[in-house]
Amino acid sequence: MKNKIIQACGFALLSACMIITALFLAGIIYFIAVNGRQALSWQFLTAPPLNGMSAGGVAPAIVGTFYLTMGSVIFALPLGVGCAVYLQEYSAGGRMSDIIRVAVNNLAGVPSVVFGLFGLGIFVKFLGFGVSILSGSLTLGILILPGIISASQEALLAVPVSFKEASLAIGATKWQTIKRIILPCALPGILTGVILGIGRAAGETAPILFTAAAFYKRGYPNSLFSEVMALPYHIYALMTEGVNPEKQTAIAYGCALILVAMVALMSSLAIFIRNKYRSAYGNGPRRNYNA
Amino acid sequence: MEMDPAAITTPKIKTENLNFFYGGFHALKNINLNVHEMQVTALIGPSGCGKSTLIRLFNRMSDMTPKTRAEGKIMFEGGNIFDAKTDLVKLRRNIGMVFQKPNPFPKTIFQNISYGPEIQGCKDKDFIYHRVEESLKKAALWDDVKTRLHSSALGMSGGQQQRLCIARALAVEPKVILFDEPCASLDPISTAKIEELILELKKNYTILIVTHNMQQASRVSDYTAFMYLGNLIEFGQTDRVFTVPKDKKTEEYLSGVFG
Numbered sequence: 001m002k003n004k005i006i007q008a009c010g011f012a013l014l015s016a017c018m019i020i021t022a023l024f025l026a027g028i029i030y031f032i033a034v035n036g037r038q039a040l041s042w043q044f045l046t047a048p049p050l051n052g053m054s055a056g057g058v059a060p061a062i063v064g065t066f067y068l069t070m071g072s073v074i075f076a077l078p079l080g081v082g083c084a085v086y087l088q089e090y091s092a093g094g095r096m097s098d099i100i101r102v103a104v105n106n107l108a109g110v111p112s113v114v115f116g117l118f119g120l121g122i123f124v125k126f127l128g129f130g131v132s133i134l135s136g137s138l139t140l141g142i143l144i145l146p147g148i149i150s151a152s153q154e155a156l157l158a159v160p161v162s163f164k165e166a167s168l169a170i171g172a173t174k175w176q177t178i179k180r181i182i183l184p185c186a187l188p189g190i191l192t193g194v195i196l197g198i199g200r201a202a203g204e205t206a207p208i209l210f211t212a213a214a215f216y217k218r219g220y221p222n223s224l225f226s227e228v229m230a231l232p233y234h235i236y237a238l239m240t241e242g243v244n245p246e247k248q249t250a251i252a253y254g255c256a257l258i259l260v261a262m263v264a265l266m267s268s269l270a271i272f273i274r275n276k277y278r279s280a281y282g283n284g285p286r287r288n289y290n291a
Numbered sequence: 292m293e294m295d296p297a298a299i300t301t302p303k304i305k306t307e308n309l310n311f312f313y314g315g316f317h318a319l320k321n322i323n324l325n326v327h328e329m330q331v332t333a334l335i336g337p338s339g340c341g342k343s344t345l346i347r348l349f350n351r352m353s354d355m356t357p358k359t360r361a362e363g364k365i366m367f368e369g370g371n372i373f374d375a376k377t378d379l380v381k382l383r384r385n386i387g388m389v390f391q392k393p394n395p396f397p398k399t400i401f402q403n404i405s406y407g408p409e410i411q412g413c414k415d416k417d418f419i420y421h422r423v424e425e426s427l428k429k430a431a432l433w434d435d436v437k438t439r440l441h442s443s444a445l446g447m448s449g450g451q452q453q454r455l456c457i458a459r460a461l462a463v464e465p466k467v468i469l470f471d472e473p474c475a476s477l478d479p480i481s482t483a484k485i486e487e488l489i490l491e492l493k494k495n496y497t498i499l500i501v502t503h504n505m506q507q508a509s510r511v512s513d514y515t516a517f518m519y520l521g522n523l524i525e526f527g528q529t530d531r532v533f534t535v536p537k538d539k540k541t542e543e544y545l546s547g548v549f550g
């Protein structure tokens with residue numbers, strides 16, 4: 001009897017945790033949706049800002065955020081997966097790989113503004129890319145790199161050794177085994193890392209502050225070396241500068257809503273690819289890396 | 292170690308004073324064993340005696356285990372497989388392996404078999420298709436799966452999966468096939484099918500099978516090697532080993548005193 005009461009209390013407690021979390025999440029989305037909705041219009045999505053940010057649309061910022069996010073993934077995905085494959089398949093158990101592993105985990109904990117400063121020093125100044133999409137994408141790429149490496153490592157680790165053995169036993173080379181068996185099996189897990197990375201890269205302000213973002217830029221970026229507007233930075237600018245706070249706040253909420261929608265959209269794409277691979281590779285009696 | 296006088300077939304693989312160590316643990320002790328061509332050799336012995344360790348040396352899957360060391364020789368087609376110049380890829384094409392637990396790739400049935408020819412660089416679609424069909428037929432699986440070649444291999448029963456793994460091994464045209472307890476996770480009916488298949492394959496391949504099932508050894512094998520604590524205790528023609536074992540330990544094991 002007593003055990004039953006304790007069990008009921010425990011269950012109630014856990015339910016409460018779940019409900020509170022769900023409420024917060026729903027609350028955020030509701031809050032942004034309600035406040036941002038008024039700003040939304042076709043023009044808002046397709047036109048550039050007007051009247052010192054207090055009117056018009058935010059199309060250049062949408063485009064900029066898209067470029068920066070995609071750029072960071074294009075940079076970080078191959079680098080991160082390559083690094084993870086090396087650590088997991090070629091140097092597992094070695095001293096060097098342990099050190100790199102620790103370094104990568106520490107990198108994940110570095111505040112994003114530090115990445116911003118690093119990007120300014122290396123990409124903008126030293127390599128001379130200037131304040132540009134390239135510098136911003138590289139900076140954001142380094143920011144999401146640790147996440148992609150850890151997700152990839154975990155995904156590689158979850159590929160059953162028996163697949164590897166089966167491949168090697170019919171005369172496949174190590175590289176063929178990695179390319180044709182291990183990576184496809186690990187792909188869903190790797191894409192989970194990408195999804196998290198997309199959300200992070202799209203939303204960060206500090207890393208692009210000195211490396212890519214412009215408060216206002218006429219027209220659309222036309223090369224990798226263009227400065228860009230970006231949604232998170234645009235929100236920040238709208239809330240801290242300018243002469244028409246009321247209108248600007250409404251626009252900022254509109255931007256927030258679009259940012260959330262964009263992240264959801266880009267993540268859905270990755271989730272779609274992931275699920276396609278999952279079903280193509282079946283869900284047999286193997287350990288599966290889950291999101 | 293003495294050879295049976297009746298052992299007239301030629302050895303395909305020959306180990307010479309083979310020792311193997313996991314770190315400091317001496318797992319195989321001075322093994323001298325002949326695996327005869329176009330015959331089935333069964334490796335029997337209690338759990339932990341070194342059967343898997345030995346069989347994984349023949350195709351050097353043992354390389355995957357870190358901190359191990361082999362001494363002595365394994366002669367195959369005129370060369371010692373431990374030689375630095377041994378091409379592992381070629382060795383493993385010649386000596387295929389089927390594992391204890393069925394381990395089909397999480398791909399389609401077709402892709403599981405075509406993988407072998409494909410990694411060898413074969414691009415000819417017709418050739419690959421025929422090789423797949425032929426391999427599945429040899430593994431007595433074609434009739435079960437011919438209508439669903441492009442569905443996932445993971446949807447098959449355990450016994451079918453194991454036959455798929457056999458077909459996958461056959462698709463690269465090995466000369467020798469190593470089986471490490473291939474029926475350990477299968478039901479009696481699937482086990483019977485695999486045994487039947489092994490007897491069929493014997494016509495064209497040299498087979499080495501690890502089993503801890505003595506009945507299985509007596510049913511499928513021509514030669515039996517009994518191992519105990521890392522030593523090869525007795526080797527000979529299966530009929531002889533099972534009826535008049537020469538070693539006391541073999542006799543005890545076969546009569547179920549330990550196991």
Ligand SMILES: Nc1ncnc2c1ncn2[C@@H]1O[C@H](COP(=O)(O)OP(=O)(O)O)[C@@H](O)[C@H]1O
Nearest residue numbers: 313316318337338339340341342343344345356
């Ligand atoms: N990777 C390993 N590291 C250390 N010892 C091992 C390893 N694999 C097997 N052994 C040991 O080697 C001995 C033989 O094992 P194994 O060949 O698997 O036996 P069997 O297949 O006959 O049951 C056992 O004592 C086992 O504990």
Ligand SMILES: [Mg+2]
Nearest residue numbers: 342343344472
């Ligand atoms: Mg074993």
